Amino acid sequence: MTEPLLPNGARLLDLPKFTDERGSLTYVEQQNHLPFELRRAYYIYDVPGDEVRGEHAHIDLEQVLVAASGRFDVVVDDGEDRRTVTLDAPDEGLYLPGMTWRAMTNFSEDAVCLVFASEYYDEDDYVHEYDEFAERAANTRVNEG
Ligand code: T46
Secondary structure (H helix, E strand, O other), X not given: OOOOOOHHHOEEEEOOOEEEOOEEEOOOOHHHHOOOOOOEEEEEEOOOOOOOEEEEEEOOOOEEEEEEEOOEEEEXXXXXOEEEEEEOXXXXXXXXXXXXXXXEEOOOOOOEEEXXXXXXXXXHHEEOOHHHHXXXXXXXXXXXX
C-alpha cells in the first residue's frame, strides 16, 4: 500500500498484476489488499460520459474502487479538502474510508467501476446532502480532537 495522500486518509492501493502473451490478470485478497473485511462487491458500467455517479458520503462504509476497464475521475472530499483522482488502471484501487464525500465523473465509454465494500447495502448509511456531510465531518473532527 502506498502512503496516504488524499483527504480523510483515502489512498491509492497497488494491486498485483500478472502479464504474459495471453494478457493480464489482477487479483484481490481480503487479507493482503483490502483494509477491511469484504461483505459486498458491485460494479457500475454503461455510464454516459456526461453523467455523475455517487455525489454522496457514507457514514461507516469503507470501499475500494477499481477501474476494471476504461477510465473515470473520482472527487474525494473530507469536508475541508477536495482532490480529484483519475482511475484508469485495473491494478490500482482507490480506498475510501467512511465519512468521505465522493463523486465519479468523466466515464469513458468502456468504463467499468468495480467496488469492494465493507458492508451490505444500507440506505441509512448514505449522506446525500453535502452541507449535512460537511457539518457531520466537522463535528467528527472536533470530537476526535
Ligand atoms: C458508492 C458509489 C461509488 C442496491 O440495491 N445495492 C447496492 O449494493 C448498491 C451499490 C446500489 N443499489 C441500488 C440503489 C439504487 O436504487 O442501485 C441503485 C443505484 O445506486 P446509487 O444511485 O447509489 O449508485 P451510485 O453510482 O450513485 O453510487 C454507488 C454506491 O451506491 C455508493 O455506495 O459509493 O457507487
